[in-house]
Amino acid sequence: MNLEEYRTLFMVATLGLALVAASPALSVVVRFQGSSERFSKLWLLGLGHMVEDYPFNVTVGDTYSVFVGVGNRMGCSEYYVVYVKFRNSTQSLPDVSGSLPSSLPPLYEFRFFVADGKAWESPVTFAFQDVSFQDYSVFVGGVSINGVTFPVNASAVWDSENTGFNFQLFFELWRYDKTLQSFQFHNRFVGLLLNITV
Amino acid sequence: MFVMRSATRLCFASTTLLFILLSALMLSTSASSNQETAIFGISEADYLMAQAHEAVLGAEEVGADVSGLLDRLDVAGEYLAEAHIWYRLGDFENATRFAGLCFDVVEEVRSEAYRLTEEAYGLWVAGLFVRIIGSFVGVVVVVLLCYVVWRAFKRRYQRRVLGLKLEVVPDES
Numbered sequence: 001m002n003l004e005e006y007r008t009l010f011m012v013a014t015l016g017l018a019l020v021a022a023s024p025a026l027s028v029v030v031r032f033q034g035s036s037e038r039f040s041k042l043w044l045l046g047l048g049h050m051v052e053d054y055p056f057n058v059t060v061g062d063t064y065s066v067f068v069g070v071g072n073r074m075g076c077s078e079y080y081v082v083y084v085k086f087r088n089s090t091q092s093l094p095d096v097s098g099s100l101p102s103s104l105p106p107l108y109e110f111r112f113f114v115a116d117g118k119a120w121e122s123p124v125t126f127a128f129q130d131v132s133f134q135d136y137s138v139f140v141g142g143v144s145i146n147g148v149t150f151p152v153n154a155s156a157v158w159d160s161e162n163t164g165f166n167f168q169l170f171f172e173l174w175r176y177d178k179t180l181q182s183f184q185f186h187n188r189f190v191g192l193l194l195n196i197t198v
Numbered sequence: 199m200f201v202m203r204s205a206t207r208l209c210f211a212s213t214t215l216l217f218i219l220l221s222a223l224m225l226s227t228s229a230s231s232n233q234e235t236a237i238f239g240i241s242e243a244d245y246l247m248a249q250a251h252e253a254v255l256g257a258e259e260v261g262a263d264v265s266g267l268l269d270r271l272d273v274a275g276e277y278l279a280e281a282h283i284w285y286r287l288g289d290f291e292n293a294t295r296f297a298g299l300c301f302d303v304v305e306e307v308r309s310e311a312y313r314l315t316e317e318a319y320g321l322w323v324a325g326l327f328v329r330i331i332g333s334f335v336g337v338v339v340v341v342l343l344c345y346v347v348w349r350a351f352k353r354r355y356q357r358r359v360l361g362l363k364l365e366v367v368p369d370e371s
Contacts, residue, residue, distance in 0.1 A: 003355060007348070014344035021336030024329040077258055077268060079251045081279075109282055111275035113251070113268045120272075148283060176251060 040078065041071035041119075042173045042188040057164075058194050060131040063144075066192065068171050069121035072114035079176035081183055084108040084124070086143050087168050088156040094172055094189045101172050101185040107152070108145040126169060131196060138165040138196055156196075164195030236290035239297035240281050246304045247271075247278055253311035262318035267307050274303040 001009075019026075045067040046053035055064040072078050083106035087093065092102045114120045129149060130141025136158040142149050156165045170191030174183040250271060258264045277300035285293035 003352065006351070006355065010344060010348045010351070014341060017340045017344065018337045021340045022333045024336075025333035028326060028329065076255060077251075077264065079248075079271075079275075105286070107286075109279045111247075111279040111282075113254075113271045113275060115265060115268055148287070150287070176248065178252060178255070181248060 036073070038074045040074060040080070040173065040175065040186055040188065042082070042171065042190055043069045044171065044190040044192065045069065054192060056193065056195055057197050058128065059197050060128050063125050063127045065123055065125045067121055068110070068124050068190070069119055070114060070173060071119040072116055075116055077113055077115045079113055080111070080186070081174040082110040083172045083174065084145055085170055085172065086152050086154065087170070088154050089159060089166050093170070094185065096187055096189070099185060099187050101174070102170070107143060107150040108148065128196060133198060140167065140196065143169070162195070164197070167194050167196060168192065169194060232290040232294070236285050236293040236297065239294045239301070240285060243278050243281065243297040243300040243304065246301060246308065247274060250304045250308040250311060253308050253315065257311045257315040257318060260315060260318040260322045262314040264311070264314070267311055267314070270303055270307050274300045274307065277303065
């Protein structure tokens with residue numbers, strides 16, 4: 001190595017060390033976003049706080065419990081709403097590919113804030129009221145969620161494929177959009193398939 | 199006598215009818231007024247909640263510890279959810295009550311978030327000043343040190359190269 005080459009090496013080393021020394025100030029101007037993806041998680045757990053023991057065959061008059069939870073990985077605190085909706089097999093579900101929520105009105109709702117990297121969870125108890133069976137159909141007059149009764153007036157016919165009178169209790173995640181200044185469907189939902197029995 | 203009795207009956211019937219109509223009108227006006235109050239209360243609480251959230255985000259961005267504020271906002275969120283639920287069920291009194299409870303909590307949180315933002319911003323500016331000065335001093339020290347090392351290295355290199363003596367090696371071939 002000749003002197004010129006040594007000089008170049010020294011200059012590169014000096015520049016590198018100067019950048020390291022200037023990094024505290026540079027970090028204010030240059031923000032590294034990192035490669036981590038920003039997202040929220042929505043989950044539903046069974047009675048034992050596990051991904052099992054979900055209620056399926058439900059009877060009138062009994063109360064059932066699940067846990068709904070939301071995790072925040074959006075990079076800052078978020079304001080969420082979880083809407084609880086009830087449908088029969090012919091009514092609309094959210095369209096995740098089109099980012100559209102279900103057109104059904106919400107029954108119950110949860111409003112909460114989650115710091116980045118944290119999670120929120122709440123128990124949900126539900127029961128059915130005013131249920132009547134007639135031949136091959138069932139009519140549900142009301143759903144009670146966390147002690148509050150909502151009129152639903154939904155009916156279902158016998159589903160021979162799933163062998164039951166199937167309804168679904170589902171949870172949609174909405175997030176407050178600061179730019180739009182309103183809640184937007186966050187493209188996530190979870191649901192419980194329920195077969196109402198006598 | 200008969201005409202008088204008929205007139206009295208007619209008068210009584212019309213008064214009763216008028217009373218019923220007025221009562222129905224008052225009840226419907228009151229229900230409508232309750233609904234309007236509930237709508238107003240809920241939309242006000244909704245708006246303030248969004249503002250408080252933005253204030254908390256502002257405080258979070260400048261490095262304030264907002265965990266306490268988020269806990270209180272959660273409580274306010276529960277009240278607001280109750281207000282929306284009761285409104286959907288047509289219980290406007292409860293909807294208004296819960297919207298009011300939410301409003302009280304959120305107003306406090308918003309003010310505290312602004313105060314925390316100011317405090318944290320002051321600290322952030324002071325920290326920024328320290329970082330800029332520190333970085334400047336660091337760069338100057340690094341450049342000077344490297345220059346000194348380079349000079350020393352160059353002198354040693356030149357002495358070594360210039361100090362070399364030519365040596366005649368006999369051709370072995």
